[in-house]
Amino acid sequence: MQSFWDWFRALHDASGINLTIFYDAFDRHRFASGVLMTLELSAISIVASVLIGIVGAWLQGSRMRLTRQVVYWYIQFFRNTPPLVQIYFFYFGIGSLLATTGIHGHPVPIVTNVQWAIVSLSFFAGAFNVEIFRSGIEAVPGTTIEAAESLGFSRLRTYLLIVFPLAFRISLPALNNNLVNLVKTTTLAYAIAVPEMLYVSSQIWSDNLNVPVMMNVLLVAYFVMVGALVWAMHRWERAIRVPGFGT
Amino acid sequence: MRARGRWHASLAAQTDLPVLLPSAAGIARDARATRTRGHFTLKLRAAHGFALLLLLAAGCGIAEAQAGPGDPSIFATLWKWTPLLLRGFMFNLAISVMAMAGGTAAGMLLGFAQSSLLRPVRSGAWVVTQFFRNAPWLVLLFYCMFLLPFQVNVFGVTIQIPDWIKATFGLALPVMANVSEVLRGAVQSIPTGQWESAASLAFTRRQTMWRIILPQCIKRMLPPWMNLYAILTMSTVLTSIVGVAEVMTLTGRVLSAENRPGLLLAFYSYVLILFFLYCFPIARWTVRLEARYAVDR
Numbered sequence: 001m002q003s004f005w006d007w008f009r010a011l012h013d014a015s016g017i018n019l020t021i022f023y024d025a026f027d028r029h030r031f032a033s034g035v036l037m038t039l040e041l042s043a044i045s046i047v048a049s050v051l052i053g054i055v056g057a058w059l060q061g062s063r064m065r066l067t068r069q070v071v072y073w074y075i076q077f078f079r080n081t082p083p084l085v086q087i088y089f090f091y092f093g094i095g096s097l098l099a100t101t102g103i104h105g106h107p108v109p110i111v112t113n114v115q116w117a118i119v120s121l122s123f124f125a126g127a128f129n130v131e132i133f134r135s136g137i138e139a140v141p142g143t144t145i146e147a148a149e150s151l152g153f154s155r156l157r158t159y160l161l162i163v164f165p166l167a168f169r170i171s172l173p174a175l176n177n178n179l180v181n182l183v184k185t186t187t188l189a190y191a192i193a194v195p196e197m198l199y200v201s202s203q204i205w206s207d208n209l210n211v212p213v214m215m216n217v218l219l220v221a222y223f224v225m226v227g228a229l230v231w232a233m234h235r236w237e238r239a240i241r242v243p244g245f246g247t
Numbered sequence: 248m249r250a251r252g253r254w255h256a257s258l259a260a261q262t263d264l265p266v267l268l269p270s271a272a273g274i275a276r277d278a279r280a281t282r283t284r285g286h287f288t289l290k291l292r293a294a295h296g297f298a299l300l301l302l303l304a305a306g307c308g309i310a311e312a313q314a315g316p317g318d319p320s321i322f323a324t325l326w327k328w329t330p331l332l333l334r335g336f337m338f339n340l341a342i343s344v345m346a347m348a349g350g351t352a353a354g355m356l357l358g359f360a361q362s363s364l365l366r367p368v369r370s371g372a373w374v375v376t377q378f379f380r381n382a383p384w385l386v387l388l389f390y391c392m393f394l395l396p397f398q399v400n401v402f403g404v405t406i407q408i409p410d411w412i413k414a415t416f417g418l419a420l421p422v423m424a425n426v427s428e429v430l431r432g433a434v435q436s437i438p439t440g441q442w443e444s445a446a447s448l449a450f451t452r453r454q455t456m457w458r459i460i461l462p463q464c465i466k467r468m469l470p471p472w473m474n475l476y477a478i479l480t481m482s483t484v485l486t487s488i489v490g491v492a493e494v495m496t497l498t499g500r501v502l503s504a505e506n507r508p509g510l511l512l513a514f515y516s517y518v519l520i521l522f523f524l525y526c527f528p529i530a531r532w533t534v535r536l537e538a539r540y541a542v543d544r
Contacts, residue, residue, distance in 0.1 A: 073298075079287075080295055081519070082481045084488075093511070128287065139271035170271045173278035181286070184383040191488055198386060211393045219382055219390060226381040242267065 018210040021217065027204055034200030035221070041117060041186045041196060046179055048122035053129025060134050071130065078127035083185050090120040091192045117189035125182040132178065136171030137163060169242045176233040183226055197221060283432040284471045285380050285425045286478050291523070291530040299520050306513030313509030321513055328501050335494035336521050339483040342415050342493065347476050350419035354426025361431040372427070379424035385485055391417030392489045414486040422479060429471050433464035470537040477526045494518055
């Protein structure tokens with residue numbers, strides 16, 4: 001393995017392409033932690049936003065007017081403001097109102113910047129997911145539900161086994177668009193100093209003055225990451241599509 | 248398991264079961280459109296403007312409540328800084344117009360290349376488009392900010408390149424990729440029969456493209472293009488991260504100059520209202536154009 005890393009040092013000596021993220025152990029760990037942080041931000045936000053979407057879609061079908069109104073304004077707020085403003089709003093607006101804990105007079109916030117980034121990204125993508133799931137559920141005809149009832153399915157089993165699987169397949173293309181957008185939006189966490197890929201890259205190029213090389217590494221890394229997600233999601237879409245529906 | 252898979256496949260080939268409401272087809276169509284555009288549709292309503300006004304009112308109330316004995320009123324403070332903020336906002340608009348113009352011109356070329364008959368040109372343009380579509384806007388912005396030179400020598404004359412020009416380049420790249428994909432989608436959406444009938448009337452490929460296909464494409468491209476412009480305008484605040492003195496940066500500086508914590512909400516909601524006033528007519532017009540052109544669905 002060491003000889004593999006040393007090859008990059010030789011590459012630097014020979015061609016001037018300074019890939020410190022391979023031959024320098026410190027930079028390697030730093031960059032790897034940045035990649036992991038981006039993956040972590042993406043993964044947790046994807047799961048949380050899908051959960052928000054499911055719960056929100058359920059609440060929007062509620063009989064209480066107030067609940068519906070709250071969900072409506074939640075969607076309107078997060079859909080129509082720039083995500084950067086939302087991150088600032090959570091981190092500086094709400095974060096500064098919360099108490100801090102700390103030992104020896106060094107204040108430590110209760111919610112860290114990483115957690116605020118996850119919260120705001122999840123709410124941002126979740127607002128879109130609510131609309132997506134809701135329209136998917138609405139597209140399942142009432143006759144299907146009646147047919148399930150006449151076969152003796154309970155309400156919960158009708159929802160879990162019949163309505164949701166259909167609604168999910170209908171919503172999946174729109175959901176994928178949104179999740180890809182979410183992964184791209186994780187870069188905004190840079191603005192509140194979350195050590196994700198963009199942030200550690202800027203640290204690395206400040207230390208080693210290899211801006212062009214790191215920039216290209218970064219661009220390729222994001223391209224590969226988003227490209228892999230797009231590819232996997234499209235395969236999944238094709239695999240579970242409703243027979244006879246769509247093209 | 249295997250048999251079940253085969254059953255699915257054979258069913259998919261022949262069935263046309265009405266298991267879903269017509270709205271399901273609409274959802275699939277919207278998802279396809281969003282995929283082509285690369286971003287969501289902005290749906291602004293007048294109610295959003297009222298909500299922002301309420302937010303501004305709340306911000307003013309907080310500022311008044313927290314004002315010290317000698318402080319001027321919040322309205323006087325907002326009024327005092329309005330010329331500066333408007334100048335910053337004009338800067339945002341200038342960046343957005345220039346990025347849109349450059350991005351559209353480059354994107355049209357790339358889109359035509361994507362519809363080329365030559366395979367290398369077509370796949371090369373496809374790779375470039377996908378590359379810039381899948382890269383986050385902020386990363387492209389960083390890329391241009393750091394890699395473009397800050398001055399160039401043309402025949403011994405040194406020309407300084409200000410940072411906002413570089414930021415404009417950075418924003419034009421994703422616009423280019425999105426316009427390219429929108430153009431490709433529009434060209435593909437024209438029925439092939441039109442190409443064939445044009446060929447039978449002895450139109451050359453270039454004539455067919457310019458006189459028959461493109462005029463129809465422009466109609467289809469206009470709503471997504473305007474929506475992209477509204478989103479681009481909102482994205483110009485990203486340039487504040489890389490240090491361009493646009494409205495967000497100026498607001499931050501104003502707040503630190505005033506040094507009164509209560510002003511935060513009032514000033515930021517004021518900036519949001521500026522953006523709303525600009526984007527709202529565009530978003531409404533987009534929706535109306537879309538409804539008008541949606542006949543052939």
